Amino acid sequence: MNSTKPAYLTLLLALAHGVAGISILVISSWFIAVSAIAPVGFNYVIPAVVIRALALLRIASGYASMWVGHNDLLARIANIRLGVFSQLENSQINEKALTTEALAHHTEELASRWIAWIAPLSSIMFIFTSLCFIATWFDFPGAGLLIVLFAAWSIAVTLQGLRALRIAKRATCANAEFRQSSNNFLNSSAIWHLNRGLVGQCEDNATQQHNSHSASNASTLDVKEIKASNIVGKNVSAKAVWQEKIAQKNTASRTAWWFQGIAFLLVVLMISGALSIAQTLLFAPIAIVVPMVLLAAPDWAGNAFSSISKFAQYKQSAKALRQMKTTPIKMLCEREINTAITLTDFSIKGRRTNKVNTSMPAKGVVCVSGASGCGKSSLLQGLAGLLPANGKREIDGVNIPPGLVSNWRYVEQEPIILSGTLALNLDPAGQEIPHNQMTTLVQELGLDKGLLLSTWVGKAGRPLSGGEKKRVALARAILAKPRVLLVDEPFEGLDIHTQQRVCDVLNRYATDKLVIIASHVTPKALVVQKNVQLDEASVVTVNGEHRATL
Known part of the structure; x- marks a missing residue:
């Protein structure tokens, strides 16, 4: 047409x-x-x-x-x-x-x-x-x-x-x-509370100005506006x-x-x-x-x-x-995994992360955990090829060059939701994914309540919560059927029942695929094949260099 x-x-x-x-x-x-x-x-x-x-x-x-x-x-x-x-x-x-x-x-x-x-x-x-x-x-x-x-x-x-x-x-x-x-x-947002002292001081100043100017009917400061202006900032x-x-x-x-x-x-x-x-x-x-x-x-x-x-x-x-x-981003052709993915002295360029040495199985769930700021998200993005990295990234003992492997998918912590239908968000590249597959996966992830494939979401549509956005992004990645699925904080902001449903989907997908999850929360329902712990306690000194021995 x-x-x-x-x-x-x-x-x-x-x-x-x-x-x-x-x-x-x-x-x-x-x-x-x-x-x-x-x-x-x-x-x-x-x-x-x-x-x-x-x-x-x-x-x-x-x-x-x-x-x-x-x-x-x-x-x-x-x-x-x-x-x-x-x-x-x-x-x-x-x-x-x-x-x-x-x-x-x-x-x-x-x-x-x-x-x-x-x-x-x-x-x-x-x-x-x-x-x-x-x-x-x-x-x-x-x-x-x-x-x-x-x-x-x-x-x-x-x-x-x-x-x-x-x-x-x-x-x-x-x-x-x-x-x-x-x-x-x-x-x-994690450090907003540090502005409390400044806000309290502004509130006191506003109260004093209100008392001093009330007799002359002069304009007074709104305490809430002062709070907003100091917390949000001029920019x-x-x-x-x-x-x-x-x-x-x-x-x-x-x-x-x-x-x-x-x-x-x-x-x-x-x-x-x-x-x-x-x-x-x-x-x-x-x-x-x-x-x-x-x-x-x-x-x-x-x-x-x-x-x-x-x-x-x-x-x-x-x-x-x-x-x-x-x-x-350099794109690499599809890679199959027979035995394992091995990382040797692997670290992200331009970021203060430790060198990682570990091996991951060809299938199953691998959970990367550790304190906030230890480099979990950076490790996943570097492993996927979205960030430049030092060290070796090997598949079955064969080193793969820098770049994004075409059949690997990374699900970011703060996903993008397009202004369009849910079906458009699940198939943004127009691959003509069958709607019955979309519907089944949406139901399994607990998104089916009041959220049909024809529902308009995003700007000027139905607003999605943080947990709903994460599950939409996860469904979008799974429908692309990647060989390696890398998911950043999939359980954050979800209740226990919804975590159970997400775990069931990830466990089933990991039966013949590799699922790598970066999370500080590991639900009991998640069947984990291997844990990769990024902690200061795991850092040792080898030849004058810091390494994470995993």
Whole structure:
């Protein structure tokens, strides 16, 4: 199926909707004027029927345009995200906080271009051009004023578009900074309590200022705001993001008001007698068409100023996706394991982790445990090939070079959830995984309560808890059927019953695959073949170097 057909159909329906609307305005205004001077025997039925038919066409085309357009939007979101995945193939985004921005906001801006600005702007441009041509061709009184308004509209759209591009650029930067700052702030949640002394001091200061200023009715400080400002910090603020959004909206509103003022001024000049065509209005019913079109111009042409803002954001989103900073990852072909994976003096480059020497079986569950900060997550990412490492990583005694093994999957501690259906999140690469497999796995992981495959999750959808996100990411990885599954903290935030269900899934998968889990929690239901303990107690000195003997 040609993917452009729904887009063109949306455009044609939007055009039919606009043409029907302006035709109703023109015919109705003429009909009103004719009715005032019509002779006896004038047939009022035909104009009334035409107006009714146009109204039905306008309603039908409007609903059809929305239906086709939004179905096309959903398909385009999926295709564009697949394109982003292709762009990110064999690489990873350096700034994780921007991953959601790239996959959610920017892809939606690109996918919505047909219904957001192409269809509205094209429809208005066609209607304006046609009105000017028809009015000039048939020599309507005041046709020149339509041309003047068209010129004013074109200039206004151009100027506002340039302004909107600058605002959209600032908004994109502000949004990226906010996401990065928020991510850094939330990652420091474990030490929020250390701000307690500072918050208490601020609370005392706020109380003192409140008491000292209450007599003079001066403004007082809000203790809660002081707490928030000190805990969150100056960098974690959505103020800049909202300011740019408000600036974009205000720019469109001001331009629309200027355009409306020009249209009304032309109407006043036309009917006040300042122009010679004013006399024509008294004798020619057709002369009322242009003033009515001018009066209604803010309604049928004013949407362009909101659409041009969408165009500006589209341009910035396209640029942001093209300029995503990524780190190439060397992809290695699939590897089978007959006996074991062996790590020798294995450590992660650029991170303060101990050298690890251990061997892992070809199948079963291997649990990597240890205190927070000892390098469990780094070890899994280095083993998977997502991080550069020193030392040897061998399969059946054969050293494998640096890189990501294609049939190994790493499930991160804070997984990414796309704005889309649950089915899309379970099969983001479009591998056409059977829905019955998805449903079975979702039920086994305890995600089936109120969460169907068609449920929209992520941004503007059903919010998922931390535990639900982890299980969705785990299901996504298992459905890819990797030879080695590396899971980071799968049990964190789960109750005992849900941990049991996750353990059952992992135990069953590990019957013929290798499952490596990094966790500080090891449920009794988890059948562990080998434990790898990363503790200071296991570190010894060998030839002046630190090694973890496992």
